[in-house]
Amino acid sequence: GQELYNPPVVNESGGDLLDGDLVMVNPAGIAQGNRISVVKCISDGTYPADYIVGVMTADLANHGTGLATWFGYVRNINKTHLYPTGETWAEGDILYPNPTIAGKMTKVLPTAPALKSTIAAITSINGNNVTLLVRPQLRGKLDTLHNINLTSASYGDLLMQNGSNGVWVNFVIMIYFC
Numbered sequence: 001g002q003e004l005y006n007p008p009v010v011n012e013s014g015g016d017l018l019d020g021d022l023v024m025v026n027p028a029g030i031a032q033g034n035r036i037s038v039v040k041c042i043s044d045g046t047y048p049a050d051y052i053v054g055v056m057t058a059d060l061a062n063h064g065t066g067l068a069t070w071f072g073y074v075r076n077i078n079k080t081h082l083y084p085t086g087e088t089w090a091e092g093d094i095l096y097p098n099p100t101i102a103g104k105m106t107k108v109l110p111t112a113p114a115l116k117s118t119i120a121a122i123t124s125i126n127g128n129n130v131t132l133l134v135r136p137q138l139r140g141k142l143d144t145l146h147n148i149n150l151t152s153a154s155y156g157d158l159l160m161q162n163g164s165n166g167v168w169v170n171f172v173i174m175i176y177f178c
Contacts, residue, residue: 005067006053009060010035017060020077020132021103022119023068024051035065040103045113049138052097055120069134074120076129095120095132115139 010032011017017040026037027047038053054068083089084104095105099114110116117138124131142148148159148168157170 005057005072006036006070008035008065009038009053009068010065011039011060011062012037013039013062015062017056017066017103018081019056019058020074020082020130021056022097022105023053023056023103025053027051038068041097042102043097043110043115043117044099045115048141049115049117052115052117052119052136052138054136055132055134071135072133073123073131074134075131077132079125079128079130082130089122089125089130091122091125093122094118095122 009023012026012029012032017023017038022041022043023038024041024047026039028039029037031037036053041052043052054070055074057067057069057074060066079089082105084098084101084106087107089095089107093107095107096110096118097115098104098106099110105119117136119136120132120134122130123133142150147166150170153170154172157172159168160171161168
C-alpha cells in the first residue's frame with residue numbers, strides 16, 4: 001500500500017501488457033475516455049523520456065484498465081518475462097529502458113540516442129519472482145534543460161554560460177586558416 005500509481009491507465013496497444021512491462025503514453029492517442037492510453041515503452045530515442053508512465057503492476061488485456069507504478073514496489077514479477085535474453089540480474093542492479101525490446105528493461109546503461117533514464121532497482125530475487133523498487137529518474141535532452149537556451153544549433157557550436165543570468169547558450173566559433 002506504499003506505491004504511487006498514475007491514475008488508472010487503459011491498454012490500447014493492440015496486445016496484452018504484462019506485469020513488469022515498462023509503459024509509455026501512447027503516441028497515437030494519449031487519452032481514451034478520461035484514462036491515459038499506454039503502450040510498451042519505445043526507448044530507442046524515437047520518443048522523449050517524458051512519455052514514460054511507469055511499470056505495470058499486473059497483466060493488462062488489450063482495451064482493459066489497470067495500474068502502472070510510478071514510485072514503489074512491484075512484487076512477484078516472473079523473471080522469465082522480465083529478463084531480456086542474455087542478461088543475468090542480481091539484487092541491487094539498476095534497470096534502464098531497453099532500447100532494443102519495447103516494454104523491457106536492461107541493467108546495461110544505453111547509449112545515445114536511446115533513453116538513459118533509471119527506472120528501477122532490483123530489491124529481491126526469490127526463485128522465479130523478482131521485486132522492483134520503481135523510481136524513475138527521467139533524463140531529458142540537453143536542449144530541454146531549464147538553464148540552456150539553444151538557438152539554431154549547428155555542428156561545431158560550443159556552449160557558453162552567460163555570466164549575467166547563468167543561462168547556457170550555443171556560440172559559433174569561426175576558425176580561419178591562412
